[in-house]
Amino acid sequence: MRPGESAPHAVLACGEVRTCLLPAQQALDSRAAAQLLGLRADERVLLSERPNLYGRSPDILTGVDCPLPSANGSRVRAVGTVAARASLTEGRVLQSSAYFRVPAAGPDHRRPWGHYLVRPGVVEPFGTLPREAVAQGLLAGGRHGDLDVGLIAGGLLTRLLRHPLLDQRPPLKSRPTRLRWVALPADPGDGPSIERFTLAEDELRTVRLRVPEDTRSADVAGLCDDLALHDWLLTTVVRILDGIRLGSAPPPARPRPTAEDDRPPVVRALRPAVDHLLHLWMPRARVAEQLAPLWDVLEERPGFTRQWQTLVQRIRDQLTLHAIPSPHREVEPVP
Amino acid sequence: MTDAVFRETTAEPRTQAVPLSHLSLELGHFYMEDFEAGPEHLRHHFDRVRPWVEAARTVAADRAGGRRPRISTCFLIDDYFTRFSSPAELVPLLLAEADRAGLVVDYLARESACADAGKVPVAEAVAGRLVEEPPPGSYGIRPPATQTGWLANGERSPVARAPQAMKKATAWQPPKETAARRHSVFLDVELWSDTPGGHRTWSCPFLAAVWQLARLGLLRNQGEPVLVPHPHTASGFPEDWDELPPLIRLNPRADPFAAYRTCSVLPNRFLPVEHAVRVILDQTEVDPEALRQVTERSAREAVAVPDSVADRVSYVFYAGA
Amino acid sequence: MLVFAASDKGGTGRSVTSANLAYQRALTGDHVAYVDFDFGSPTAAAVFDVPGAMRGTEERGLHSYLEGDVTEPARIDVWRQTEHPLLRARPNQSGRLVLFPGDAGGGEFATGEDALERCADLLLRLHGEFDLVVVDLSAGRSYAVDMVLAATAHPRMRYVPFRWLVFHRWTRQHVIAASGLVHKENGIIKGGVDRGHDEQTLRDNIRFVRAAVPDPESPLWAQGSPAQAAWMQACDEALRRLAAEHRIGDSVVLGVVPLEPILQWREQLITEEDVLATQIANKETLEALEEIARRLTDDSHWGRP
Numbered sequence: 001m002r003p004g005e006s007a008p009h010a011v012l013a014c015g016e017v018r019t020c021l022l023p024a025q026q027a028l029d030s031r032a033a034a035q036l037l038g039l040r041a042d043e044r045v046l047l048s049e050r051p052n053l054y055g056r057s058p059d060i061l062t063g064v065d066c067p068l069p070s071a072n073g074s075r076v077r078a079v080g081t082v083a084a085r086a087s088l089t090e091g092r093v094l095q096s097s098a099y100f101r102v103p104a105a106g107p108d109h110r111r112p113w114g115h116y117l118v119r120p121g122v123v124e125p126f127g128t129l130p131r132e133a134v135a136q137g138l139l140a141g142g143r144h145g146d147l148d149v150g151l152i153a154g155g156l157l158t159r160l161l162r163h164p165l166l167d168q169r170p171p172l173k174s175r176p177t178r179l180r181w182v183a184l185p186a187d188p189g190d191g192p193s194i195e196r197f198t199l200a201e202d203e204l205r206t207v208r209l210r211v212p213e214d215t216r217s218a219d220v221a222g223l224c225d226d227l228a229l230h231d232w233l234l235t236t237v238v239r240i241l242d243g244i245r246l247g248s249a250p251p252p253a254r255p256r257p258t259a260e261d262d263r264p265p266v267v268r269a270l271r272p273a274v275d276h277l278l279h280l281w282m283p284r285a286r287v288a289e290q291l292a293p294l295w296d297v298l299e300e301r302p303g304f305t306r307q308w309q310t311l312v313q314r315i316r317d318q319l320t321l322h323a324i325p326s327p328h329r330e331v332e333p334v335p
Numbered sequence: 336m337t338d339a340v341f342r343e344t345t346a347e348p349r350t351q352a353v354p355l356s357h358l359s360l361e362l363g364h365f366y367m368e369d370f371e372a373g374p375e376h377l378r379h380h381f382d383r384v385r386p387w388v389e390a391a392r393t394v395a396a397d398r399a400g401g402r403r404p405r406i407s408t409c410f411l412i413d414d415y416f417t418r419f420s421s422p423a424e425l426v427p428l429l430l431a432e433a434d435r436a437g438l439v440v441d442y443l444a445r446e447s448a449c450a451d452a453g454k455v456p457v458a459e460a461v462a463g464r465l466v467e468e469p470p471p472g473s474y475g476i477r478p479p480a481t482q483t484g485w486l487a488n489g490e491r492s493p494v495a496r497a498p499q500a501m502k503k504a505t506a507w508q509p510p511k512e513t514a515a516r517r518h519s520v521f522l523d524v525e526l527w528s529d530t531p532g533g534h535r536t537w538s539c540p541f542l543a544a545v546w547q548l549a550r551l552g553l554l555r556n557q558g559e560p561v562l563v564p565h566p567h568t569a570s571g572f573p574e575d576w577d578e579l580p581p582l583i584r585l586n587p588r589a590d591p592f593a594a595y596r597t598c599s600v601l602p603n604r605f606l607p608v609e610h611a612v613r614v615i616l617d618q619t620e621v622d623p624e625a626l627r628q629v630t631e632r633s634a635r636e637a638v639a640v641p642d643s644v645a646d647r648v649s650y651v652f653y654a655g656a
Numbered sequence: 657m658l659v660f661a662a663s664d665k666g667g668t669g670r671s672v673t674s675a676n677l678a679y680q681r682a683l684t685g686d687h688v689a690y691v692d693f694d695f696g697s698p699t700a701a702a703v704f705d706v707p708g709a710m711r712g713t714e715e716r717g718l719h720s721y722l723e724g725d726v727t728e729p730a731r732i733d734v735w736r737q738t739e740h741p742l743l744r745a746r747p748n749q750s751g752r753l754v755l756f757p758g759d760a761g762g763g764e765f766a767t768g769e770d771a772l773e774r775c776a777d778l779l780l781r782l783h784g785e786f787d788l789v790v791v792d793l794s795a796g797r798s799y800a801v802d803m804v805l806a807a808t809a810h811p812r813m814r815y816v817p818f819r820w821l822v823f824h825r826w827t828r829q830h831v832i833a834a835s836g837l838v839h840k841e842n843g844i845i846k847g848g849v850d851r852g853h854d855e856q857t858l859r860d861n862i863r864f865v866r867a868a869v870p871d872p873e874s875p876l877w878a879q880g881s882p883a884q885a886a887w888m889q890a891c892d893e894a895l896r897r898l899a900a901e902h903r904i905g906d907s908v909v910l911g912v913v914p915l916e917p918i919l920q921w922r923e924q925l926i927t928e929e930d931v932l933a934t935q936i937a938n939k940e941t942l943e944a945l946e947e948i949a950r951r952l953t954d955d956s957h958w959g960r961p
Contacts, residue, residue: 042457042461042464042557043557043622046345048343048345050343061466065469081466081620110514113513113618117618117619118643120620120623148474151475
């Protein structure tokens with residue numbers, strides 16, 4: 001056990017994941033991924049090639065001393081460190097993930113900083129933690145000046161996006177998403193469960209979990225990274241299909257095709273999805289064994305993989321139809 | 336990772352442990368001008384150090400709970416900021432003067448090894464592990480007063496930034512030590528300086544902080560220990576400082592170099608430097624796995640080790656140069 | 657594609673015209689961001705009719721973002737948050753239209769190295785998300801112009817295509833001023849070259865928009881005397897010569913927006929409804945805006961003059 005990983009027990013864990021397309025024309029190979037994710041000179045980047053290409057940076061810490069957001073307006077001050085790390089899947093999807101856990105109670109004064117530094121990713125409350133109110137507050141987002149774990153994830157993402165390895169030529173237009181999560185302890189004897197998965201504003205998703213007390217917060221963060229990755233894939237592909245126009249008239253306002261690119265607009269819009277996104281679907285690839293069953297719930301309802309397969313099929317059908325020369329088509333393809 | 340049968344070594348970080356003493360006792364930290372002052376200066380230094388060495392041994396024995404405490408001694412020579420003479424000439428002189436005072440130097444280190452230990456850019460790695468102490472009100476955004484290359488023990492005076500047109504400029508405010516008790520002792524430490532040519536010179540306090548982390552057995556590079564002692568097998572010492580190993584074990588029967596705690600016996604002119612070292616150590620996140628190994632090992636031996644890394648370091652400052 | 661909207665003087669209709677261009681492009685299906693870098697007078701919210709949505713963005717707008725006080729600037733989804741009844745019914749197949757407002761009450765400020773990096777971060781992020789990014793810049797040789805010239809010369813932005821629109825009214829003073837902003841000392845071209853731009857490339861990516869141009873043929877002037885008509889004709893001729901002498905002649909003009917009475921009264925988006933149903937706006941105005949919007953990405957209008 002790490003110092004601080006043992007006692008006192010965390011009774012609340014929280015995090016936020018940012019997910020975006022890597023702004024580079026070509027996906028990064030393992031070596032380049034290691035360069036991008038090498039946030040520290042002395043720590044290895046975790047690299048894995050099975051079941052897909054994946055790299056993860058070491059954790060870095062950010063110190064905080066501020067109130068925790070809460071739903072009932074109580075302002076509980078807390079001090080400690082928030083851990084953050086970045087990951088890259090198949091050299092194409094970049095994620096930054098910040099997370100921390102909170103024990104049930106702490107002393108009502110601030111301790112020397114060295115105390116907090118040897119408890120990475122722990123934020124200690126002053127006094128007793130009003131757990132439920134803070135859990136709700138964290139998901140809803142706090143007031144200005146409350147602990148904002150999204151800022152830390154966003155700050156890390158900004159740092160990575162400035163890396164000179166990236167040529168800033170993303171192969172398709174897409175929007176980053178945010179997934180904010182909290183995990184509360186499950187009742188003794190119960191397994192982990194997802195209490196709620198909400199698509200909030202355009203780019204925000206919130207997830208409320210119950211996990212057994214001995215679950216590592218890094219593992220919960222890993223599960224949420226996986227959920228965020230697949231939710232982003234669905235969101236992005238749905239938007240690509242939303243954006244294509246039917247029939248043969250090219251949308252007048254899109255950037256004009258270059259002279260050599262005389263493919264139909266539908267093909268031009270769908271092709272990047274095939275080149276860069278369709279092979280990325282692999283739920284549970286890196287989820288801790290104990291938490292993997294949580295995916296089953298989402299597969300049941302709303303059916304993540306079912307939706308994905310439908311989208312993939314639509315894209316393939318469109319491309320197949322457009323592969324047939326126009327004069328031989330009896331009807332214009334309709335997605 | 337969910338399949339215990341299949342393994343990928345690059346996906347499973349591992350961290351090697353290092354052997355540990357109870358105490359790492361530093362007998363001196365010499366700059367080239369100290370050597371220039373001649374053998375009398377060395378003799379004077381070791382005479383002053385000896386009684387405190389005895390005291391430190393007694394304290395360590397108390398802490399070891401009756402068992403023989405493992406204590407190793409070390410000496411640091413600065414070859415980073417200035418260079419003088421050669422190891423072949425100076426090291427035997429140093430050892431002879433220590434011996435005359437009844438002291439044994441177990442390990443000898445070069446200061447430049449705290450910047451680059453062989454091929455490992457150790458100072459740069461430690462700089463990457465700084466986690467600034469958040470002043471109250473830090474909610475996740477980077478504080479505006481962050482200065483690259485400097486580290487403070489509190490909040491700096493706000494920078495007089497040109498305000499937006501027709502907005503009021505903010506009035507001067509004093510700097511503030513975060514852990515202050517009523518009044519501040521604010522310290523701002525320069526960690527390095529860069530030449531226009533891009534060459535970085537690490538500051539003396541920063542290298543001294545690296546030196547403390549090495550002695551506490553908390554430095555790793557990609558899981559491998561950094562500054563591993565090199566046995567001294569040759570009969571003499573080389574003519575060039577670069578040919579001297581970064582850390583050399585002079586006493587073959589010495590206890591391990593790294594230890595649960597450190598103590599340094601230094602003249603009091605080092606006081607400001609060591610205050611700065613504390614500010615740095617207090618804001619350095621050491622390798623968690625290395626930290627865990629020390630915690631585990633000390634618990635097995637029933638030796639109390641403070642949580643906070645900075646609290647594992649102690650000093651004796653003697654009067655005069 | 658980034659489009660920077662600049663003008664030497666105020667009152668050129670730069671903000672309202674560029675907002676209308678953004679709107680027109682969104683109607684045709686593009687995802688469009690409108691970025692308010694008019695730091696001294698951040699009022700884009702009025703054009704898009706989103707005053708309500710501005711509440712709560714006082715400390716989260718572009719001023720706060722560039723000064724590092726927030727990491728993400730506030731964004732306003734125009735279709736969803738506008739109080740304009742016609743806009744709220746987002747037309748089918750239209751793209752997103754998102755406004756990035758300045759801080760309400762924000763002022764001009766000196767931009768430093770950090771603001772420049774954050775500006776590049778923002779423009780790159782928007783470029784990755786939107787088909788078109790319209791950036792409205794403070795008038796004259798402003799910090800805003802300076803910052804985006806430096807940002808677009810940044811190595812990180814080397815592959816991001818950008819174009820400049822310089823707005824001016826059709827008067828002697830405005831023609832001379834617009835030319836000065838682009839061609840004279842400390843102008844966009846010289847300043848851009850100093851910051852690392854290639855002169856020819858930069859020059860090729862600047863076009864002019866003549867705004868509030870009275871059309872002598874228009875019914876507005878039909879009541880005038882023949883003498884007045886002749887005088888207007890002569891003025892127009894003289895201005896054309898003046899513009900050509902100042903290197904802002906017809907070959908580098910992307911479009912002409914006629915004098916539009918409703919825009920003289922109220923800065924607003926001109927909808928089809930305004931032209932067809934209520935007939936408060938002129939058909940010519942809407943057509944001019946549609947045409948300029950189309951030409952923004954039509955390379956045949958961006959060849960070398």
